Amino acid sequence: MIRLATLNDLDEVVRIHKATINNMKNPYKLFKIIIKKGNCYVYADPEVRGAITFDINRMQNPYNKDYGRQKIFWLDQLIIDPTHQGKGLGSKLMVYMIQKSTLQKRFVCNLDLIEYYKGFGFIVHDIVTINQRDQAIMLLE
Numbered sequence: 001m002i003r004l005a006t007l008n009d010l011d012e013v014v015r016i017h018k019a020t021i022n023n024m025k026n027p028y029k030l031f032k033i034i035i036k037k038g039n040c041y042v043y044a045d046p047e048v049r050g051a052i053t054f055d056i057n058r059m060q061n062p063y064n065k066d067y068g069r070q071k072i073f074w075l076d077q078l079i080i081d082p083t084h085q086g087k088g089l090g091s092k093l094m095v096y097m098i099q100k101s102t103l104q105k106r107f108v109c110n111l112d113l114i115e116y117y118k119g120f121g122f123i124v125h126d127i128v129t130i131n132q133r134d135q136a137i138m139l140l141e
Contacts, residue, residue, distance in 0.1 A: 002096045005040035012048035020079045043089045050080035052093040075107035105140040
């Protein structure tokens with residue numbers, strides 16, 4: 001089941017993040033803010049197996065100061081517990097988020113994940129360098 005995350009899910013979301021991405025000094029602080037804003041959904045059965053986070057802002061590219069006029073739905077992180085990867089949970093979360101908003105959707109991903117996200121209808125909008133790594137800005141109109 002996909003549902004809005006609550007602060008009761010914080011420990012599990014951070015655990016999954018650490019098991020998959022682990023690129024933050026203090027993930028508790030960030031995920032607590034994201035969950036409080038209502039910008040995190042989890043897949044739970046009933047335990048949390050994955051999460052997807054997002055933000056809505058007017059930036060065309062969050063890595064430069066090129067502000068646009070329209071609001072954009074930025075998908076932030078898609079994380080799935082490693083013991084549950086390959087079971088379609090990430091796809092379910094992506095489809096849920098795509099259907100959730102009528103706003104234009106964008107996100108940044110590693111170049112090796114481009115084909116996966118193309119399967120949802122995303123296209124490569126731009127390639128940017130973030131922390132000395134090339135990343136793709138993906139776009140779904």
